[in-house]
Amino acid sequence: MSSPEAPTRKLTIARAMSEAIGQEMAADSAVMVMGEDIAKLGGVFGTTTGLLEKFGPERVRDTPISETGFIGAAVGLAGAGFRPVVELMFVDFFGVCMDAIYNLAAKQSYFSGGQVTCPMVLMTSVGGGYGDAGQHSQCLYATFGHLPGMKVVMPSNAHDAKGLMLAAIRDPNPVIFMFHKALQGMGWLGTVKRSITHVPDGDYTVPLDRAQIAREGRDLTIVSLGLGVHHALDAAETLAKSGIEAEVIDLVSIAPLDRATVRQSVGRTGRLLVVDDDYLSYGVGAEVIASVCEDGAISLKATPRRIAHPDVPIPFSPAMEHHVLPSAGKVLEAAQAMLEPAL
Amino acid sequence: MSSPEAPTRKLTIARAMSEAIGQEMAADSAVMVMGEDIAKLGGVFGTTTGLLEKFGPERVRDTPISETGFIGAAVGLAGAGFRPVVELMFVDFFGVCMDAIYNLAAKQSYFSGGQVTCPMVLMTSVGGGYGDAGQHSQCLYATFGHLPGMKVVMPSNAHDAKGLMLAAIRDPNPVIFMFHKALQGMGWLGTVKRSITHVPDGDYTVPLDRAQIAREGRDLTIVSLGLGVHHALDAAETLAKSGIEAEVIDLVSIAPLDRATVRQSVGRTGRLLVVDDDYLSYGVGAEVIASVCEDGAISLKATPRRIAHPDVPIPFSPAMEHHVLPSAGKVLEAAQAMLEPAL
């Protein structure tokens, strides 16, 4: 916070996350970090780099491989006035600890009638595309979005990552902070360049409950989140060459879903395409399409569409994995098909 | 199977389930039952009544309170040629064992390239309305429907319960067999009478992947499942008095979703109302509405609607719980609102 800010200081999402956590730990002694390999290693995905050195092992705690245990403990800490930031290394591992998340953390405020809050951030990596197979590549956006009592967010770039993390830590509720491996900026994973953005070194927050217009356009609304936003932006750039202006909405928040922003946009464009890399059925695409279609004020010029990972476990072989994952090419193709009648 | 069949022998869903399991255990020595309180007690919800006495403690096993352990063991048994029927007492408990379900059982066939199957039935109770509060009243249809590799079904009546159970046990895949507490026919829970139906005492199956038209109608399609089907039928009966004929679709299967039957119906009626008692966002209503709206061949006469439990933990106090749960009255009101412009 004290270093002079280069106006174009660019950070990865990983660096933005660890910077946000570190700044908040410096500002608020109640903030602490827990998880597997988050201390000495600085997080498998770089989310806690340097924090052990700065804040010591009391506030930066490596845990046993006991997700139920340490997430439960985090709820206890949160109820006792701490603000734990906890890492679930891969979202795929939710199955060993979901009770502590959805039945405990997410319902504590409600069951206690507001007496006991749960200011806890659970950060977790999502996404595939790098050959890590079916238990290390899932997204599960809708799995978390479906269950009440938690906020669920995911940044598509480093600027938002920092602002969302600061907002999440300060929020009195459990916030699931998803980060997409393809955007994380770990050298060993490859990273979409557009996610590495200018990040102010001072203090700022990005609202946890608001979608953002990542690109304005009049002809079509492409709604996405995380990596999908970049596929959408890539497709939009190509479409622009033939005079078609796609609006791209970055949901940012999965829960609560900012339906107003989506409806407002589709109300203008009349066309809706949703893109995500979670499983298709009962997914983000369905919820966004339904949210638009149940709004009687919106009239559509084309049938709404969704692109998602099909209802298939994520295959290892790149030959198969890339066949099923969304891509800019698939977004482009769907967008063109939706615009055809109008052209 | 040998007793002469009374043409109107009526059973509860509980009795139909235990009869189906018992008949299949008699026919196939690979079938066995495991779970908490399923042996001596016959299942908290009567799903295994009489089985211990008939088949003994080797094939009817009470388990420790170790859901991860015994569901994992069931997968091992299934891989080794057994056909375990396992009970997860309340679906709300999925959080302590989801890994064994969604990452293990549901992906075994895929990860093994079809070498190792997982013929396992996981039966689990869903639903509230009787004051059992927020950790014993959830539905979580979409939670299970969203994740690939498992079939997910729920009967709305005893006839289907038996036929689905027989089909589920014989299926080579993991089948999540949900049963709704308000329909189960346990005296101590109260039961919607319409769910107690004639059940043939012989052998028959009900397809695991097909929706059923529970009531034909031309003016409006109400799509639901489980208890919601009865709300829909009640509402339809009232609507019929004023000459409105609602078609009621019982989804029966949550995964795979029988989109064809829904689309076919809505294509005829032009109006879609979805009713379920799971949480609203990223739920069944969204998926059904999206599945219809993304079909360009269907033109709607009214804005589609959904009724669900709002995104709120399920409150204990009946004063609150009944305020948020779907009901026949709410279905009726929504249906009437959708029909108004046409009247």
Added chain:
Amino acid sequence: MNAKSNQNDRLWMYATMVKSRHFEACIKPAYFEGKTPVFNMAKGPLPGEMHLSDGQEPCAVGVCAHLRADDTVTATHRPHHVAIAKGVDLDAMTAEIFGKATGLSGGRGGHMHLFDAKVNFACSGIIAQGLGPAVGAALAAKMRGEDSVAIAYLGDGAANQGAFHEALNLAAVWNAPVVFVIEDNAYGISVAKKDCTAVARNADRAAAYAMPGHFVAGNDPDAVHAVAGEAIARARRGEGPSLIEIETCRLEGHFMGDAEGYRPPGEVDRLKALDPIPRYRERLLAEGFDAADLDAAEAESQRQVDAAFTAARAAALPDPSEVYDHVFA
């Protein structure tokens, strides 16, 4: 209660056991209102499951006698005795069980979700769910340099949940001031402990976490008091967690309406003959307590409970539209 002499603790334990037992006695007829002649759990002023604690009072009082308001307790689906012993607001707790607006959480939680932040009490309906939070609360005290402790209650059945293993290991690794208290009533619903637990004594499992494990026989408040006192003092001194297993009994069904067909014949009668409350009264009298003092304590306990039930019944139901409040803080 902190600085109480032992004799004061004993009178308090007696009075509190009576209070708890009377609480359950008042629940019983209220629960069956609207549920006769046909028992339907959805009906009456107290719908849903109801898990009574009759017989298990020694586990509550023997431990909680040593606790302060700033100590945390996480209890189970069978929470009334522990809540009462921890000093949860009796009026608000009763109102919560009746689903009233004046309840601890305004009727949102019900009997399995009693929270009283003033005395750091919580419970839950998921087996072994409270163990992790107790470790966290204990760690919070330790990190702040305070000497408060946390107690996690669990049943014998819960000791086979993975969450048990994870919490005990974590508590030991972090040297957290937490005491795990197993109420061994020999059953998890219908399944006998011996049919589902690999060891005869769950206290022996403490060795897997290099922490002290104590078994307390006889459902005896004084014995619990002694063992818990040492474990809690140890935790306060910063010497780490302990596991206590208490032999107790469930005099009622698992929940109300339970037909209890899984019990060997005569079991309940045998257990009732060993009811810890009259036994304790006899012991106190034999050891020189004044019957009039015990009677007075008993009457005061019952008075408080009766008042709580009267108030709860008179209280208003919540406004349904408030169902949306407190989903988020």
Added chain:
Amino acid sequence: MNAKSNQNDRLWMYATMVKSRHFEACIKPAYFEGKTPVFNMAKGPLPGEMHLSDGQEPCAVGVCAHLRADDTVTATHRPHHVAIAKGVDLDAMTAEIFGKATGLSGGRGGHMHLFDAKVNFACSGIIAQGLGPAVGAALAAKMRGEDSVAIAYLGDGAANQGAFHEALNLAAVWNAPVVFVIEDNAYGISVAKKDCTAVARNADRAAAYAMPGHFVAGNDPDAVHAVAGEAIARARRGEGPSLIEIETCRLEGHFMGDAEGYRPPGEVDRLKALDPIPRYRERLLAEGFDAADLDAAEAESQRQVDAAFTAARAAALPDPSEVYDHVFA
């Protein structure tokens, strides 16, 4: 392998350790193809995480020497040595790791999801996930009256997962013929076992399940062979489960690309000086084995691995449209 004499087992163990080590040696350059100069896990013929087993071979061979094809093994995210020792089809396994159509599952699984039904082998990427299935497979054998057994491998880190506790208790309660084998390599990724495990020896945790617990020091195939032989024989005799903890070491990073900054300086050199394979060769020679026999076994092991890699590289990638096959049986 069942009726082999001990000396035959020893030769087989040596040859199999060499095979496994050579397998990993062939993985290494293949994994880095396409990943230099910039290391990007998504690139090259072997994308994704890669967990090598160098150093842990004694755990695989000492146990699997006693196994038959009808015995089940569930392994972990670090599965190659165990798969090879269990007799998984080497060609199909290699092809699977290359994501080829000829792989065990046609490329759907990859290196953490190797299934070979012919020899009842499976592994998975979730810590401790294989334990429950091993109990189930063991119970299946027992219910059928067969004398086959199941082995569940896990790491030292996995012994802190709830699933460990549940599976061991269940195995004991059901007296299932299963042996749990902990490969203690002292780390779970970067976290040292001593910093996250409440007990020094996980073998001691067997007491919590009233089953025998054995600790095998020294990363010694013969010592593992002796202890595992007894535990497996015991299981075959219907006398129930056991827990074995093997002191071993990981000579490579947790996964390929791991910078290993968490290791104390010099640790890897010290460990490499104790490499179990050359040590074992020396012992065999000292005890009278013929160097020519060892060389021949070694050459044959390497030949098989080389052939598998050659075939895997030559094999076709799967047809992308087959991605939809086998979601359901």
